[in-house]
Amino acid sequence: MRTPRFLVLVAFPMLLAARTPKATPSVPEQVAPTGPTKTSTTTAEGLVEVKVDLNNDGVVEITNYYRQTTPDNRLLLRKDMDLNRDGRVDISSTFNEAGRLVQEQMDSDFDGKIDWIDEYGDGRRTVTKVDTDFNGTFDMVKYFENGIVRRKERDTNADGKVDFWEYLDERGNVIQTGQDIDGDGKMDVRQE
Numbered sequence: 001m002r003t004p005r006f007l008v009l010v011a012f013p014m015l016l017a018a019r020t021p022k023a024t025p026s027v028p029e030q031v032a033p034t035g036p037t038k039t040s041t042t043t044a045e046g047l048v049e050v051k052v053d054l055n056n057d058g059v060v061e062i063t064n065y066y067r068q069t070t071p072d073n074r075l076l077l078r079k080d081m082d083l084n085r086d087g088r089v090d091i092s093s094t095f096n097e098a099g100r101l102v103q104e105q106m107d108s109d110f111d112g113k114i115d116w117i118d119e120y121g122d123g124r125r126t127v128t129k130v131d132t133d134f135n136g137t138f139d140m141v142k143y144f145e146n147g148i149v150r151r152k153e154r155d156t157n158a159d160g161k162v163d164f165w166e167y168l169d170e171r172g173n174v175i176q177t178g179q180d181i182d183g184d185g186k187m188d189v190r191q192e
Contacts, residue, residue, distance in 0.1 A: 048074055059085050075099060084110050109134055133158075148172070161185040 037053045052062040066074035083090040094103045106116040115131035124147050129138040143151040152166040165178040178187035
């Protein structure tokens with residue numbers, strides 16, 4: 001006579017547990033403090049540098065640079081972030097004297113080289129420069145009006161000159177394109 005499967009599945013773990021010696025209580029491990037830790041120093045330029053370790057593992061993920069404006073106030077001038085925790089800055093944000101974002105530089109493929117730059121005016125993005133093929137040269141530039149991309153310029157043949165243009169409407173639809181055929185950096189062909 002065969003034993004029903006459900007009985008084996010229930011009984012086997014119970015038998016195994018009965019044969020296993022009881023574990024001795026262990027001493028509780030020391031647990032690192034939870035939450036971010038901050039260290040603050042003054043740079044040679046007189047800025048207050050605050051390093052933030054978000055998960056308290058010894059790796060700094062955020063570094064803020066401030067100018068002390070009064071004994072109780074300081075102005076954030078730059079914020080550097082290490083997104084992939086390799087010790088290199090992946091995003092660096094720069095702020096003006098009014099505290100508004102002026103520029104962000106990004107290393108989007110984490111190779112240590114800047115390949116994306118956003119520029120801001122009056123708190124709005126005005127220009128984006130991108131190295132789309134990660135060769136060290138910015139080959140696409142987007143121009144914004146009121147927060148919307150209105151023009152794109154590309155260097156499609158890597159000669160350092162714009163050779164393709166796109167003009168967009170307020171909804172992001174391409175309404176006109178242009179192309180430089182002879183390599184002089186000027187639009188030769190236009191399509192609407």
